[in-house]
Amino acid sequence: MSISFVAASEGVVTTQALVLFAHGSRDARWRQTFERLQAQLRDQLPHHKLLLAYMEMAEPTLDHVVRAAQADGVTAFVVLPMFMASGGHLAHDVPNQIEALRQDGIAISMLPPIGEHPQFAAWVAGVVQDAFALPV
Numbered sequence: 001m002s003i004s005f006v007a008a009s010e011g012v013v014t015t016q017a018l019v020l021f022a023h024g025s026r027d028a029r030w031r032q033t034f035e036r037l038q039a040q041l042r043d044q045l046p047h048h049k050l051l052l053a054y055m056e057m058a059e060p061t062l063d064h065v066v067r068a069a070q071a072d073g074v075t076a077f078v079v080l081p082m083f084m085a086s087g088g089h090l091a092h093d094v095p096n097q098i099e100a101l102r103q104d105g106i107a108i109s110m111l112p113p114i115g116e117h118p119q120f121a122a123w124v125a126g127v128v129q130d131a132f133a134l135p136v
Contacts, residue, residue, distance in 0.1 A: 016075070016078065017050070018049070018079075019053050019065060019080065020034065020080055021053050021054075021055065022053075022055070022058075022082040022083075023055050023082075023083065024055050025057055026057050034052055038050055049069070051065045063100070077107065077108040077109070078109055078111060079098065079111065081094065081112075081113040082113075086116065090113060
């Protein structure tokens with residue numbers, strides 16, 4: 001299920017999806033981490049459309065996920081890079097992929113990487129606190 005909303009100025013109903021966008025790896029164990037995260041988020045946020053795509057070395061790609069979701073009625077996409085920080089991929093490769101989708105008329109935008117989100121440091125602080133509580 002996804003959230004629909006009406007754009008006030010246009011009267012158009014938009015169905016939005018968020019794409020968790022990870023780097024990718026040939027190692028299936030690496031991908032399982034993101035697949036579990038997607039499943040957990042879907043359980044916690046059942047009214048949001050949450051997709052998963054990989055930049056390289058794994059399927060599905062951003063292009064595949066976006067076009068499949070568009071065929072299912074999604075009209076707008078937000079990409080959340082599951083990267084710790086901006087670098088070459090987020091400065092060049094991913095924007096190029098997004099621009100190619102925009103050239104085909106797809107409404108898509110990209111958030112900063114998850115590691116740069118203000119709440120990320122608070123979460124890491126909780127992990128550190130838990131680590132200090134463990135016996136050495």
